[in-house]
Amino acid sequence: MSAGNEAAGFGTARGVDTTVLGENEIILNMGPQHPSTHGVLRIKLRLDGERVVDSECIIGYLHRGVEKIAEHRSYPQFAPYVDRMDYVAAVSNGLGYCEAVEKLLGAEAPPRARVVRTILAELQRIASHLLWLGTHALDIGALTPIFYSMREREEILKIFEKYCGARLTTHAFRIGGLQYETYDTFEYDVKRFCEALAARIDEYETLLTENRIWVGRTKGVGVLSADDAIALGVTGPVLRASGVQWDLRKAQPYAAYEQYQFEVPTRENGDAYDRYLVRIAEMRQSRLIVLQAVEQIPEGPIMARIGKVLKPPPGEVYHSIEGPKGELGYYIVSDGTIQPYRVRVRPPSFFNLQAFHRMARGAMVADVVAIIGSIDIVLGEVDR
Amino acid sequence: MRTLLIPVLCAVVIVALLPLIAGYIVLVERKVMAHMQARLGPMRVGPHGLLQPIADALKLMLKEDVIPTNADRLIFWFAPVASVAAALVAYSAMPIGPAFQIADLNVGLLFIVAVSSLGIYGVVLGGWASNSHYSLLGAMRSAAQLVSYEVAAGLALVSVLLLAGSLSMKEIVQAQLDQGVWFVFYVPFGFFIYLVASIAETNRAPFDLPEADSEIVAGYMTEYSGFRWALYFLAEYANVIVVAGVATTLFFGGWLRPLTRYHDHFPGTHVELLDVVPAFAMIALALYCFRLAPRQPLRVQKRVMAAAGVKCVLFAGILFAALFGSDAVREGVHGAFWFLAKVGAYIYCFMWFRFTFPRYRFDQLMRLSWQFLIPLGLVNVIGVAVAIVLRERWDWNPFFSLVPTTIVTLGFAAWLTADKLELSGTDEDIAAESAAVLPGSGE
Numbered sequence: 136m137s138a139g140n141e142a143a144g145f146g147t148a149r150g151v152d153t154t155v156l157g158e159n160e161i162i163l164n165m166g167p168q169h170p171s172t173h174g175v176l177r178i179k180l181r182l183d184g185e186r187v188v189d190s191e192c193i194i195g196y197l198h199r200g201v202e203k204i205a206e207h208r209s210y211p212q213f214a215p216y217v218d219r220m221d222y223v224a225a226v227s228n229g230l231g232y233c234e235a236v237e238k239l240l241g242a243e244a245p246p247r248a249r250v251v252r253t254i255l256a257e258l259q260r261i262a263s264h265l266l267w268l269g270t271h272a273l274d275i276g277a278l279t280p281i282f283y284s285m286r287e288r289e290e291i292l293k294i295f296e297k298y299c300g301a302r303l304t305t306h307a308f309r310i311g312g313l314q315y316e317t318y319d320t321f322e323y324d325v326k327r328f329c330e331a332l333a334a335r336i337d338e339y340e341t342l343l344t345e346n347r348i349w350v351g352r353t354k355g356v357g358v359l360s361a362d363d364a365i366a367l368g369v370t371g372p373v374l375r376a377s378g379v380q381w382d383l384r385k386a387q388p389y390a391a392y393e394q395y396q397f398e399v400p401t402r403e404n405g406d407a408y409d410r411y412l413v414r415i416a417e418m419r420q421s422r423l424i425v426l427q428a429v430e431q432i433p434e435g436p437i438m439a440r441i442g443k444v445l446k447p448p449p450g451e452v453y454h455s456i457e458g459p460k461g462e463l464g465y466y467i468v469s470d471g472t473i474q475p476y477r478v479r480v481r482p483p484s485f486f487n488l489q490a491f492h493r494m495a496r497g498a499m500v501a502d503v504v505a506i507i508g509s510i511d512i513v514l515g516e517v518d519r
Numbered sequence: 520m521r522t523l524l525i526p527v528l529c530a531v532v533i534v535a536l537l538p539l540i541a542g543y544i545v546l547v548e549r550k551v552m553a554h555m556q557a558r559l560g561p562m563r564v565g566p567h568g569l570l571q572p573i574a575d576a577l578k579l580m581l582k583e584d585v586i587p588t589n590a591d592r593l594i595f596w597f598a599p600v601a602s603v604a605a606a607l608v609a610y611s612a613m614p615i616g617p618a619f620q621i622a623d624l625n626v627g628l629l630f631i632v633a634v635s636s637l638g639i640y641g642v643v644l645g646g647w648a649s650n651s652h653y654s655l656l657g658a659m660r661s662a663a664q665l666v667s668y669e670v671a672a673g674l675a676l677v678s679v680l681l682l683a684g685s686l687s688m689k690e691i692v693q694a695q696l697d698q699g700v701w702f703v704f705y706v707p708f709g710f711f712i713y714l715v716a717s718i719a720e721t722n723r724a725p726f727d728l729p730e731a732d733s734e735i736v737a738g739y740m741t742e743y744s745g746f747r748w749a750l751y752f753l754a755e756y757a758n759v760i761v762v763a764g765v766a767t768t769l770f771f772g773g774w775l776r777p778l779t780r781y782h783d784h785f786p787g788t789h790v791e792l793l794d795v796v797p798a799f800a801m802i803a804l805a806l807y808c809f810r811l812a813p814r815q816p817l818r819v820q821k822r823v824m825a826a827a828g829v830k831c832v833l834f835a836g837i838l839f840a841a842l843f844g845s846d847a848v849r850e851g852v853h854g855a856f857w858f859l860a861k862v863g864a865y866i867y868c869f870m871w872f873r874f875t876f877p878r879y880r881f882d883q884l885m886r887l888s889w890q891f892l893i894p895l896g897l898v899n900v901i902g903v904a905v906a907i908v909l910r911e912r913w914d915w916n917p918f919f920s921l922v923p924t925t926i927v928t929l930g931f932a933a934w935l936t937a938d939k940l941e942l943s944g945t946d947e948d949i950a951a952e953s954a955a956v957l958p959g960s961g962e
Contacts, residue, residue, distance in 0.1 A: 276878025
């Protein structure tokens, strides 16, 4: 038994004890088929009436062995697979993978490619947060925001589609640079979207931010202290909502982030409401980054000279980026052949989901869905 | 024999028409929702989805009848029937216009409230009989919610009863006619409390916890499908119409048209100026339908749209012709029109709230009722009673005697929301409640 959990009097790491139930207790299996577990997460809840006494997340229903597949693909062949992990933020996955392999090769993408990568990755962050906002609001019972946020997300997906022909699993980048040159009206489209977005975010905030019911449903729900967050390896908006100013875009800049000015929004309370505010603020910051970047996209080649066959020297590399959901890391071991010896992915959702147990203590059933929503998990990434 | 025939006919009409009406309310709801959410809603079945309810009903009736293995079969069968029966019986005392009422009970309001709250049996039994945890949670929530909000709604109704001095639905409307004002202007807080409580009683968002789809799948209806599910659905919408009808009767003058004191006639006739407004409104609607008809993509859609227009013309004709009939005919037809128009407006509010607000949590819902609505309702009732004493003893103007009541209630509401009402509970509350259930919590 882990000491921390025992002291909290809240179950153990071994899972929910289903053998001895109290008088008023029931075991409720939430998922894997459930409207608001965001895919195929299964949560075993031990309930006293509506209160959660103990909880256990059971994952793996979407396991596809992505990491194992990598060992049988060449480096470029594996790139489309990473899009299918966090399928609502495929561009960010691709960025992390391409940069990790580039690091292994000792190559660097040319400036133009880096700026375009930044633009697309930030648009993807906005798209991911928009999807999160809609579904989170839907979980809490607000039926309307999702249609507004999907409307804006559609604009982003249209830009992706024009750029690379795909909307969801984009495979937008290549190791060493970009898959495609930008299309003619790329700058115009991006700028027009960003100009419209500010007012749209205000619109979501009018619906939710000061809504008495929304505040009541999210404030004080799923509280995660900064210490707990760090101890559990939580990253991304969930960590920043707990008051830890940690953003890989600032801490270890990649792509073209060091060129742009932006803030890292943080909050103190670490509850679902703060996570909501942090993500809303992040969308505004991402918009500013995109606007700065699209102003001056440098001219030049879009691919580095890396040769046709990629054969990284033997060795290992860990590279991580700030994905929309947190630190997205790739640990790649090369044995000098055209296929990686091992690829290990550090998906943000997987680590953030570990904090669920702690957040759900003493919560009610309705809070459980609010907490899952506020963590913003994608099961494709958790299970891989 | 004749005295029995008309009520029976009325009952048959209501039972026959209600599923259709409920189906079309659902269609309207989907359309309203779609327009609020920047999309079109049902468009495929018939022009603008006008045949969608019929297609849905057919689908539900043709579906396989699934009863879970370990369900209590008898109660599983009985529960939705109980729900629908309770909802339908409540219509028997509802005056849809002065002429159309199955029975004018002298305790009509009490009867409606009592019978419609019997519907909870259907919910609780259905949730229990399903033998599913989600259903059970939904049923538990529903039972607690209905009991709490029944109290608040009752207090809101009492304030009107004090003003009207009768429980008969007809006499309550008559009282509003005699006093020359809709009671909503006398007791706005009574109406506000009833509005909130009636949403909660009919399990609609933001109080739709018993069937909160994102939390407990579909609550007590989780295991129901096909026709049985349709019965629950029918009961829910029938209840919505009942509470809308009660609110209309009690607060919005029932079948009375606006400006009841304005009686100018067309010169040379006994037709009142304002009574032609409904007919012209229907004509305008018909013109709109005719304008849309040629723009429909398919011939069948053009025809159905045109038919809708013709139907509106027909309604307009009936409304117009009724003006020249006897008083009973005129009041019956126009009364029904105004009653249904007000009920429609009230239901529209329900839809509007549903698509705007997130859902309350269970404990917040209870706090809202017991710590806000019920105290507010008590203050309001006492205030109204004092106002009536002022009016009867010292001949105060009835309207001004109620103004202080409203102001006091408003102040009380402000005080409650400012200091007392912590919807999410204080931190100590939550800690205490959590501590009660968590084993050995010492943190």
